[in-house]
Amino acid sequence: MGAFLDKPRTEKHNLHAEGNGVRYGLSSMQGWRVEMEDAHTAVLGLPAPGMADWSFFAVYDGHAGSRVANYCAKHLLEHIMGASLGQAGPDAPASDSAAPAAPTVETVKAGIRTGFLKIDEHMRSFSDLRNGMDRSGSTAVGILLSPEHFFFINCGDSRAVLYRNSHVGFSTLDHKPCNPRERERIQNAGGSVMIQRVNGSLAVSRALGDFDYKCVDGKGPTEQLVSPEPEVFEVVRAPEHDQFVVLACDGIWDVMSNEELCEFVKSRLEVSDDLETVCNEVVDTCLHKGSRDNMSVVLVCLPNGPKVSEEAVRKDAELNKYLESRVEEMLSRAGEDGFPDLVAVMRNLSTDIGMPSLPPGGGLASKRSVIEAVYNRLNPYREEDGSAAELEYHW
Template structure:
């Protein structure tokens, strides 16, 4: 199947943590792709004096290999910190001490503008540093990666984006902010590409690369006379600083395009909100997002990091009750369909899903997820009762076959 497998790899990588007033969970799945090229970073408390109450999360969507994504997941943060706090930064000499200890005073965290500048510099520095790797320099490895992240201080969000992965902030149960995807068709991106002697064909850089900004991708960064941010593909991130609103901010989602290809900003935020009202296990919530996107038809690697703030939705008894009622209804309906075969015999899972999709008596489905978010529940009942088992457990093509 070319760049795709015969059936998806549905094993997940999970992690979670808590600190600095935050809770996070993450999930990633290879899916239909022949290789897992995504990577991520999750750091609660930066390893820098004066910044232990800061945190950093990021998702990297690699392409043409995983080398760049994996390296950035391990080292991008240190490049940002060095650029923000290194020698020559005017804020680096500021210190704070209460006079009660003989230890050297800790440096103050940098001002917001210094952090914003440091993030940009950190991206440019790591991109130039990776260019020196022999396999990337000689073209044996042509990989690149998007990067989307959020750096949280006690007062600010620093949203960072380079490529077409995306971050969204949910505030007061609404999408308050979203990063903008860097696509070759965007007028600003197209202008830079054309000024560097390239073209945009079939919505791709030179008809090939689907993103206009990325780390790595050095085949697109070799135009003489042009600086690093003027190349066909730029490593420069867009950085947006937002003041935190503790009483209103609920959660931040970082995800690669394998998620966003099948769910809008609003759908995903609604779905996550609905899941947080029935479950406080953030890994499980992220797993449900990944499974739902697979069932909605995503063919790409899928990665999501969910960062819950103190005002995130809490488990509701009413929501839990309604969820249980919905699951019971689905179980009963599947049992009915399998216990009363029609003229064509016992229905297959596709037919069961199609029948359920037109069921007017069904209780309300999870907002944003729809019936696809219940496919795992339905499949479990079907496999328990039917002689016809669903072999791969993917259901990724069911949506278009109902």
């Protein structure tokens, strides 16, 4: 179930790029966990004939270690393309045969499924995973973009969401042991679902790796307690309506709903076109909303995505200025009751009925950094007692 640090590690890993008519940014943070087990993939232009205008993005949420997540981040796409196009996988010999044309929709969907099963089978041969010295596993959520289609891919409880026409247009479905279809497979394999976990232990019912849960005799790979089979959803692109796609691990979804996250991202894209900044705001906000897990988010902006608005920038600046003045006012009144801690300041602000509108979905937690900066600047005790960053993160 994971162990936690005394205080979160908030350093972030970032990337961004653009091509094939999309822009992407990503951010990942270790947070409260003792180890960073998340990984990701971002590829603009697939290295195959006829697929230079395709792209692939994925987030992997590892558990019980990072081995499986990191391997999948580097090699899952190879296995998918090998299955979809008949190309050589990482262990297959090179072929001199003519390169095939771009695959059909059904070929891609079948290739994705086969690619997952193949990489899972391949990892089982690794000595540390086979002998149980490494018991790691990983969820995987991804999107394969062709010029005409989205292929949403999910195995586990990370999630992908399409924001279309200013609404959540599509979301992948989490694979949890308590889902009827998942529970039936688990029970058919001789397992049980207790405290919403496989055999009372694992919180996801589909994953790559996790070979301790894939050793039931007489059952195929998709019939085991934990299945490596992804669900693949094909969605026809609507360029005039499609705005962005968000891929994230459950460290994000634990504290934000699909609608909350999409509305928050939309509001931030109206203030900044720096996708790394927007993704950093997502993970910071989720940390301050109480997420205790690793956090990773990939934001893929489509041509019709939200644009920076002068009015939104002005309102955001006014909100920041208001918050700064309110914190200054509260701290200037500190008297016999003593200097308030940051938690008290946040709670006081949360009851402020005169406050301008906060970012939708993010609320006051999304402005924690603004509030904390003023608090630290004016805190006369920060050298003796430590900075506000050392106080509780979830107020």
